[in-house]
Amino acid sequence: SAVISQKPSRDICQRGTSLTIQCQVDSQVTMMFWYRQQPGQSLTLIATANQGSEATYESGFVIDKFPISRPNLTFSTLTVSNMSPEDSSIYLCSVAGADNQPQHFGDGTRLSIL
């Protein structure tokens, strides 16, 4: 399966600032996914990112708050903008090599907002 590197692994940020999370894959993948998981909760999909097109956001998530880039088939970024304490969470990227194939996840970014 693909090796997925996510950076940073954790960060503590001030409210009102922004943080960009990077996700690098060791092979070309069609689709990348960004999730959020708050403590004790299940995964919540933020958006899916296909190379060469705008990300598709789930209900409750907007591009202004969570801009995503997908410049090529091995890399994506998620920015958490104008952060507030409610954005404290684990952010996970994942990839799927093909439709209906299992997803594989990066290690996650543990984000705390003060």
Place this chain on the structure above:
Amino acid sequence: RKEVEQDPGPFNVPEGATVAFNCTYSNSASQSFFWYRQDCRKEPKLLMSVYSSGNEDGRFTAQLNRASQYISLLIRDSKLSDSATYLCVVTKGTYKYIFGTGTRLKVLA
């Protein structure tokens, strides 16, 4: 009704026990099914895909029942290290994955 439903547990079982989890899904057109394991504050990791004929990987057996729209995971000879949350995942449409909320398993010494 949720698209994918799991009993949240926790299932507390002694070492060596056999334990089974079910996961029901609502979309009869779902094509692919997976079980993931997630340890506390870690990322989900693929445990196994679930095939129509059922499949086994060591102590783990996964089965699919399309008629009743559920998948199951059986763990035999439970180990302390099996303690985790088990997530079922069902696909729905193009690159649409529906995650269950997970079933917590605690294996007790």
